[in-house]
Amino acid sequence: MRAPPPLRKGIVIAFDPRVLDLGHHAAIGVPRALADAYDTHQVGDRLLVRFAATMGAEQQRDLIEGGGFVGIDAPKINTPGSAGHVWIERARTLPDRAGPQLRVLLCGLNPSLYAADVGVGFARPGNRFWPAALASGLLTVDRDPRHALDADGIGMTDLVKRATARADELSRNEYVTGAARVARLCHLLEPRVLCVVGLTGWRIGVDKHAATGQQPESIGRTLVYVMPNPSGLNAHVTVDDLTEHFRIVGALADEA
């Protein structure tokens, strides 16, 4: 499904498959709904989404970006009832897999192009994220973020949603603005623990002196934990090291 033609006059848009009506969703339920939409569309597909009337513009932008979409200029349409809708386009990135009552919200630096193409974070063979997370017991099914959310109470997001081949393609400003978005997401969802997977990005975007482990500053009621990047390229960190970090994060979530 590529860029659609303008909606024809007179269509009852609530039944159009290109329309995603989230007007009945509180903000806390939008990430899951957008992730579902992400899963059923391809890069470049466009949707007309309607948010609850009470939702502010910044929150809409946050949720669109977090959902793996980008907002686009609204096409000229004259469809009755289209007011208040926003055109969005499926991006080559990952969606936030998140919702209420999370034990842990895992936060990568940004999706790799490989991960964006398969729709699963840290999916590249050789990345130690999944082996370590499974070994720690934090996650129970390999490379299945939906199961992680539904069965394990573990959400996933990224500091920066733009997918790149290498983390050093990101600017400091992207880390700073991305960290602010993740903070707003934490205030909205209130996971027990935010686990940032990648020390360098956290240092660039938030605290240049940060060390791995639990951070002194929480985000509202959410504890913050930072651990090293599990990429195979970061070879001096072993699977055992990563497993131990995930164990600590799980224990923090259970205590919180």
Place this chain on the structure above:
DNA sequence: ATTACGCAATACATACGCTC
């Protein structure tokens, strides 16, 4: 198809130079 090898990558420690 399988094996071997060199490159690339990230976190971290350390060194260096600059400014106040």
Place this chain on the structure above:
DNA sequence: GAGCGTATGTATTGCGTAAT
């Protein structure tokens, strides 16, 4: 001298490619 930013070196393994 303290504090900061930048540069450099190290450790280590996955990945891509060449060789078999």
